[in-house]
Amino acid sequence: MPRVAGRLAALPEYMLAAIPQKKRDLLARGVDVIDLGAGDADLAPPPAAVAALAKGAATPALNRYGFGLGLPAYREAVSAWMRTRFGVEFDPLREVVPLIGSKEGISHLALAYVERGDVTIVPEPGYPAYIGGTALSEGTAYKYALRPRTNFLVDLDDIPADVLRRTKLLYLNYPNNPTAAVAPRAYLEGVVRRCREFGILLVYDNAYSELAYDGYVPPSIFEIDGARDVAIEFHSLSKTYNMTGWRCGWAVARPEIAGALARVKSFVDTGPFMAVQAAGVAAIESWREFVPRNVAVFRERRDAAVTAFREAGFTCPSPKASMYLWVELPESLPSATFADRLMEEEGVIVMPGSAFGAGGEGFFRVSFIVPPERLREAAVRAGRVLASLANLVG
Ligand code: MLT
Secondary structure, three states, X not given: OOOOOHHHHOOOOOOOOOHHHHHXXXXXXXXXXXXXXXXXXXXXXXXXXXXXHHHHHOOHHHXXXXXXXXXXXXXXXXXXXXXXXXXXXXXXXXXXXXXXXXXXXXXXXXXXXXOOXXXXXXXXXXXXXXXXXXXXXXXXXXXXXXXXXXXXOOOHHHOOHHHHHHEEEEEEOOOOOOOOOOOOHHHHHHHHHHHHHHOOEEEEEOOOOOOEOOOOOOOOHHHOOOHHHHEEEEEEHHHHOOOHHHOOEEEEOOHHHXXXXXXXXXXXXXXXXXXXXXXXXXXXXXHHHHHHHHXXXXXXXXXXXXXXXXXXXXXXXXXXXXXEEEEEOOOOOOHHHHHHHHHHHHOEEOEEHHHHOHHHOOXXXXXXXXXXXXXXXXXXXHHHHHHHHHHHHO
8 A cells, every 4th residue: 555645634523524423422322402603504595595406416417517607697696796796807717717616616725826835824734624625735734823813814024035035925804814813904905915925815705704703894895996807706605605515616816827727626526416506506696685685694603602701700892793702711621632522421522723734723613503592502601511520631
């Protein structure tokens, strides 16, 4: 047997990989499991998307290869939505890349741009596809710790100029997973300016753009002057339309950047199932009616979770966006110890901050993806574990 490549060794364990089996084991033991691990809501997709998938699956032409082009109507729906939602224009054929979920595109993009020795700036805590794409491309991740002191923003002025000069990609994600932080427009303007100055490709992960509360409206990076020269933006149907398992998303960028990603993909996959793309069209077309109702459900869950976790003795801000609470732990309590004990003793699954990289230590993530009463129950159980561990570490 050949030895596996060194790049595989550079990949950390995927944060969610072990959870499904652990959950099965708990359920087999009869535990009443409350799973707040993945950002994967228990809610239904838009009915029009479900109907379009069924119809598409029964349409022979949509069961054939999509190849990179895919369903032109999907590209057109994406382009029209980007215009309506953000006021930005993208050519459906040359500037939109249909993706098998935004994770796939984010990981593969690095193969187009990163070579051994190149640097990528990876926020920690952060979505593991950033570190994964970098490792698979044999790049070097410059890990930047997102901390409350900087409002969980990457401050490029903190990064030495010689690192910035060697940097190919900067990954940013606001609204942020897992911290739920949002980025002020002035901050984004500064980032675009620096990326232009250093010739860095800004990889803007906007998967949570439609899950925002209290009047906050997340922008597209392309609303910022000059971004078109230096950015690619990723979107997903997963969170906006409760379609995580469908694997459908897109990237938008000027033709040179979009084309580089599409070229990698042409050797890796054959595009999302075209019936799923047809469902994507239906989902996007339902945006105006579907999203406000869906967001109202998440808002109720957010409020219940914030109140309950605070009452249980935790400190967490009420997030303006995303489906996550980023909850602080006492300093001496490792997040993995807390999360393991919470799962083993109380059947509640949360993500330890350290699962998102060392910069996430000191926190844990709660996905508010189940009804309020279950969130309240989870918080009570988490409070019990906190109390018993605080006695030990305190
Ligand atoms: C999460 O952060 O829970 C992700 O969205 C799930 C994943 O794609 O791994």
